[in-house]
Amino acid sequence: MKQSSIWRALRIGLCAVTIVFLVAPMLLVLTISFSSAQFLTFPPPGWSLQWYRNVFNAPEWSDTLFNTIEVVIPTGVLATVIGTAAAVGLVRGNFPGRAAITGVLMAPLVVPIIVVGAAVYELFGRLSLNGTWVGFVLAHTMITVPYVVSIVSASLSTVNDQYEKAALTLGAPPWTVFRRILFPLIAPAILSGMLFAMVVSFDELIVSLFISTPTFKLITVQMWSDVMGDVNPTIAAVGSLLFVFSLLVLGIESMVRRGGGSGGHIQG
């Protein structure tokens, strides 16, 4: 009895330390973002929204924020379409070379991201895509496709393929089978894959650093150069906005997952 309560206390203690360790910096940043001081100090001498105003007024922040939004949305859509199609082919298909294709698609998760960045920079240099909207969307799509592929594949492998076979025998051609049967069954996974892709794209720094130019950069790149230069609490405001955005998206994602998790599994 006594021993188990000691273990219990230790376990709770360890969890508490971990949580503080992970969450405290975030809380610190959140607090500082509302500071009235002109530089990063803790605790703040007073409160104001000046840094948030600055995010939307200063062109280096508002421009890069909108650039990011312009990249994140098409990236999410593109990665979802490609990732879903790939997942259906890889899980349901029966053709040689599936393992190789999976490897290529998943490579951006495994290859050190700085290597990916350098390679993309090199390639885009030849294609004159560095610092262009198209270049960012392409690079981010490549990085986010693996997330969609793995989330959708996991969901697909829990859906019994007899539903698709039954639909085929009832007279539905393959595209109709996907649209009417498979898509509704894996829609929660597709949506959560898309949200994940968007969060990853929103947060992406390394590859974006490589392919940014002074004329087109993303907010993460702007944050990076800001941190390297003179530091004022605007960075805390931007960081807080990013944090809240990611939290929101992940919250939606878990709601989707819980709400839609019932369908698609074989009964009986």
Next chain:
Amino acid sequence: MEQPGNKLLELRDLCKVYGKTLSVDHVSVSLAKGEFMSFLGPSGSGKTTTLNMIAGLTEPTAGEIYLQSRAIRDLPPYKRDIGVVFQNYALFPHMTIAANLAFPLEMRRVSRSGIRTRVARALDMVELSGMGERLPGQLSGGQQQRVALARAMVFEPPLLLMDEPLGALDKQLREQMQMEIKHLHERLGISVVYVTHDQDEALTMSDRIAVFNHGRIEQVGTPAELYDKPTTLFVAGFVGETNLIEGRVISADGTSCKIATAAFEHIAGNGPGLKTGAQVTLALRPERIEIAPASGAPPPGGRTLAATVTETIYFGRFLKYVVSAGGLTLTVVEQMRASRLSGFGPSDQVVLGWDPENVAVIGKG
């Protein structure tokens, strides 16, 4: 049953190779219009693979499939117009029962009012009127099975395939559904291929049975033919319980042959063209053997044999005896009759009798 031109479905030398194994080995069989045929065999015998090839869900390695005299091997499943009932029902879980039934009709561009009447009729046929707005998950297993059956028939296909459709149901519901399927088949005149590993199910439901083993069809015949005249050892052993008695042909001519076993001699017609010295197996059903006390009058039937009871097993409706007779061990089943409720006990002396007509001679190989 098999007049030419009356064939609905014909399989010709159908083969399927998976890796290096021949899962389906030159299967040839045909189905008459309105016929109910079972594919019976143990798991892995190729029956489900054959069914999937008919449905178009598995591509044959070789051979051809004819449906209403048309070669359909290269036709995708959605153009075959064959109804399939799957073992796990495969009702679309996100659609209501009515939407499930409407699906094949929508695919065939039936008008909205046409769909409504036909869905209602289909629900009525399987006695589930009023369940149309429910989701599959809200129905019991038996009800889901009925919906699956209705969905596979609502577009009036000429052929219905069923893959162990009652496998997931308990025994009582199974027997009830067997009767319902049988009655639907009789009422609607639809042709059915029914895959099962349950010999009782195959015997009670089918017009004809094709027995599968190791990817091949061992024998095709009516339930009575399979039961009384098995042509292979596998069929004799798989369909019902039987006594298999080793024997050797001691004389043979064009019309008849004489076979010697450890305990008796058997004379049979020489249909299969057996030669003297050939090893054969005799199959004799336990319930085709009469049993009588050694002291009394010999039992009816052409052939009698003295034996000793070694074991008696009580089953309620019948008694099963294990007897030994001149080096043979035989199983005999005796129905419980009002006239004599006490059976024989171990070491009782008895006389067995049977009609030689009931003995099936199975050649080797």
